[in-house]
Amino acid sequence: MLGFLVRRIATMIGTLAVISVLVFAVIQAPPGDYLTTYIADLQAQGEDVSSDKVQFLREQYGLDKSLPRQYVDWVWGLMHGDLGYSFEYQLPVADVVGDRLFLTLVLNFLTVLFIYGVSFPIGVYIATHQYSAADHSLSFLGYIGLATPNFLLALILLYLSNTWFGVSIGGLMDPAYTDEGWSAGKIGSLLAHLVVPVIVIGTAGTAGMIRRLRANLLDELQKPYVVTARAKGLPEGKILRKYPLRAVLNPFVSDIGTLLPQIVSGSVIVSAVMSLPTTGPMLLSSLRSQDMYLAGSFLMFLAVLTVVGMLVSDILLAVIDPRVRLDRRRKA
Numbered sequence: 001m002l003g004f005l006v007r008r009i010a011t012m013i014g015t016l017a018v019i020s021v022l023v024f025a026v027i028q029a030p031p032g033d034y035l036t037t038y039i040a041d042l043q044a045q046g047e048d049v050s051s052d053k054v055q056f057l058r059e060q061y062g063l064d065k066s067l068p069r070q071y072v073d074w075v076w077g078l079m080h081g082d083l084g085y086s087f088e089y090q091l092p093v094a095d096v097v098g099d100r101l102f103l104t105l106v107l108n109f110l111t112v113l114f115i116y117g118v119s120f121p122i123g124v125y126i127a128t129h130q131y132s133a134a135d136h137s138l139s140f141l142g143y144i145g146l147a148t149p150n151f152l153l154a155l156i157l158l159y160l161s162n163t164w165f166g167v168s169i170g171g172l173m174d175p176a177y178t179d180e181g182w183s184a185g186k187i188g189s190l191l192a193h194l195v196v197p198v199i200v201i202g203t204a205g206t207a208g209m210i211r212r213l214r215a216n217l218l219d220e221l222q223k224p225y226v227v228t229a230r231a232k233g234l235p236e237g238k239i240l241r242k243y244p245l246r247a248v249l250n251p252f253v254s255d256i257g258t259l260l261p262q263i264v265s266g267s268v269i270v271s272a273v274m275s276l277p278t279t280g281p282m283l284l285s286s287l288r289s290q291d292m293y294l295a296g297s298f299l300m301f302l303a304v305l306t307v308v309g310m311l312v313s314d315i316l317l318a319v320i321d322p323r324v325r326l327d328r329r330r331k332a
Contacts, residue, residue: 008314012307019303020078024071026299027292034087034290035063074296084293088286093297097279101301103172103190104278107201108263108305110194114202115209115259120252123213128240130218138210145207151269154200158274161196169196170275197276201267205259212251220244246320253317257310 035057058064062073077084083093126135161169172193177186220226221244229239268280279298286295 004318005315008311012311015307016300016303019307020075020300021071023296023299023303024074027287027290027296028067030290033063034292037290038087074293078297078300083297086286086291086294088289088291088294093294096294097282097297100277100279100282103276104280106190107172107194107197107267107276107278108260111198111202111205111263111267112256112259114198115205116252118202119206119209119213123210124217124240124245126210127214127217127221128236139214142207142210145203146211148203150200150204150267151273153203154197154270154273157196157200169193172197172276172278197267197270197274200274201263201270205263209252209255212255213248216248216251217244220247249320250317253320254313256313256316257306260305260309 035054038057039054055064062070065073074084081094083097085091086093086096089096122138126132126138129135158169173186173189174193177183177189180186223244226239226244229243230236267276267278268283270276271278271280272284279301283295283298285291286298
């Protein structure tokens with residue numbers, strides 16, 4: 001197991017190194033930079049920007065260096081916990097993201113729990129009750145969940161809550177707690193406001209997970225070993241737990257690697273619609289203003305979530321499935 005972990009971690013580090021190059025290339029791809037946009041805004045406001053001032057600003061922001069040097073400085077800072085300097089906010093990136101990164105992690109973690117906690121029992125139930133009324137109704141709701149965009153569902157819930165109850169469900173906490181430190185009241189307000197965003201963001205993932213689990217389990221329940229177990233008189237519950245359910249866990253677990261980044265990227269528009277103080281709206285703003293270090297930090301955050309999710313899913317697969325080889329030297 002130790003060798004397996006070492007190989008996976010080494011692969012993860014190499015993957016992150018390649019991704020860092022791609023991220024830096026992406027944020028540098030648009031013509032110009034933040035300073036170009038900033039000067040254009042000043043000129044649009046009627047201010048005169050001299051060449052000396054432009055050169056001073058380029059040196060101040062470090063934009064006078066070559067691209068390889070900027071990349072090396074950025075990666076070196078990331079390795080030492082320095083996320084760079086946000087040009088737009090005139091603050092270090094770590095100070096800008098602050099609670100937004102923490103709130104994003106909390107929101108996404110609870111969304112993952114919601115997806116797995118809801119989809120697993122429903123998927124198992126409708127697979128073991130094929131063509132029943134519950135199967136047809138829950139499958140229909142699943143199709144609706146897959147077809148409805150998250151941001152549209154958010155808009156519908158915002159409208160209904162405001163029209164029917166006169167309550168705004170935007171944000172992640174009451175405005176009174178926004179600038180206060182963490183307390184029991186603030187945590188309670190956060191948990192209360194998280195219910196609707198978690199449901200909105202997790203709906204599509206839950207519906208998709210239910211469909212995959214149902215299809216895989218139905219296929220497994222038709223295999224000869226299940227028929228043989230039934231012929232021997234084993235109870236249905238024991239057959240389900242001991243054989244088919246364990247066999248269909250592999251895709252259920254492997255989805256962890258792709259689920260986390262999908263939730264984060266899919267919640268960007270929802271966060272903007274529901275005024276959630278997460279990284280999504282700030283990422284959009286940083287991309288528009290070409291705030292390279294802020295945008296790069298968010299993109300690397302998504303990359304880290306992806307590779308860590310893949311690592312977790314690989315470890316869980318190795319634990320639950322004996323067919324996964326942990327030692328490549330073993331022979332069949």
